[in-house]
Amino acid sequence: MQVVDAKRVQEAINQFANQDVYIHLETTNGAYASHYDQTFFSAGAYIRNALVRYELGKITGNGPYRVGLKINIGWIYAEGITHFVIDEQGRLLLAGHDYKGKLAVALEISTTPFE
Amino acid sequence: MEKERHVLVVFPHPDDEAFGVSGTIATYVKNGTPVTYACLTLGEMGRNMGNPPFTNREDLPRIRKKELMEAARVLGIQDLRMMGFRDKTIEFEDENKMTNMVLALIEELNPSLIITFYPGYAVHPDHDATGAAVVRAVGKIPAAARPTLHCVAFSNDCVEKLGEADIINDITPVNDIKLAAIRAHRSQTEQMFADMEEKMKNQDPQILVWINNERFWTYKFTN
Numbered sequence: 001m002q003v004v005d006a007k008r009v010q011e012a013i014n015q016f017a018n019q020d021v022y023i024h025l026e027t028t029n030g031a032y033a034s035h036y037d038q039t040f041f042s043a044g045a046y047i048r049n050a051l052v053r054y055e056l057g058k059i060t061g062n063g064p065y066r067v068g069l070k071i072n073i074g075w076i077y078a079e080g081i082t083h084f085v086i087d088e089q090g091r092l093l094l095a096g097h098d099y100k101g102k103l104a105v106a107l108e109i110s111t112t113p114f115e
Numbered sequence: 116m117e118k119e120r121h122v123l124v125v126f127p128h129p130d131d132e133a134f135g136v137s138g139t140i141a142t143y144v145k146n147g148t149p150v151t152y153a154c155l156t157l158g159e160m161g162r163n164m165g166n167p168p169f170t171n172r173e174d175l176p177r178i179r180k181k182e183l184m185e186a187a188r189v190l191g192i193q194d195l196r197m198m199g200f201r202d203k204t205i206e207f208e209d210e211n212k213m214t215n216m217v218l219a220l221i222e223e224l225n226p227s228l229i230i231t232f233y234p235g236y237a238v239h240p241d242h243d244a245t246g247a248a249v250v251r252a253v254g255k256i257p258a259a260a261r262p263t264l265h266c267v268a269f270s271n272d273c274v275e276k277l278g279e280a281d282i283i284n285d286i287t288p289v290n291d292i293k294l295a296a297i298r299a300h301r302s303q304t305e306q307m308f309a310d311m312e313e314k315m316k317n318q319d320p321q322i323l324v325w326i327n328n329e330r331f332w333t334y335k336f337t338n
Binding site: 003028085101103 | 160163164165168171239306
């Protein structure tokens, strides 16, 4: 993965617009967050292989970035995005890594289902 | 440590075997006891990707699979089973399916000892759900024929609720193998390992106790 280049990410987002795409979206504090700090309220969400179609997608902010996708009857968004890669399968993988390098958020877009 | 016929280790994540029980596993292997490790997932949801990240969410399972195989090699585990479940989903699987998966392993291998997590005292939902599946499976076997069940617990309240561990294995003779097993899970352990190695060198008493003592609670069935 490399540090987000907003222009390149925006170009990739545009290429996936107006077609069926599979989405992986997750946010997490890790399963141990409340174990190490009992005052910490741990929350997260995860969806894998949501099949959607978006008409408009944007990356915004100055880093960490936010990414929003306007889908046919709703929205998808993620915040805290720091890194990206377009992998060998042509998928756009976006992730947010915290100050220790741990993944905190991921938003991925693919024309084929994730394994 | 008692002589065992066959040891079955059931954990959900690559590296679960490394921290708490790899010295025990290595000791059994050295004594010629067959060890089977059933690892339910490939730790697909791991959060350590390196800093700066050298992998990503989709490629991580491939890396962790290799690390798991390397850890098994280091420990001398001949029979590594990757059970094909997905990280962080074990508690949402069908309970009967999970019970039967463990029962099938028990029927096939006829272990005299099973090592897993203590359900309710193992912090991660996958740990608790894995331990619960093993407890349900062993509970279905008539009491006289049950393998012994040693559970790993490390929740903040485990000693308060369960009492002190009744099994403490001093694994000092094989602690080099244990460190190699931890190191094998490089993607997850590299950052902590440097710190740990330094403490080992300085004979930090806390880290030595943590490394050299592996503690288990024998699960006591009520029926």
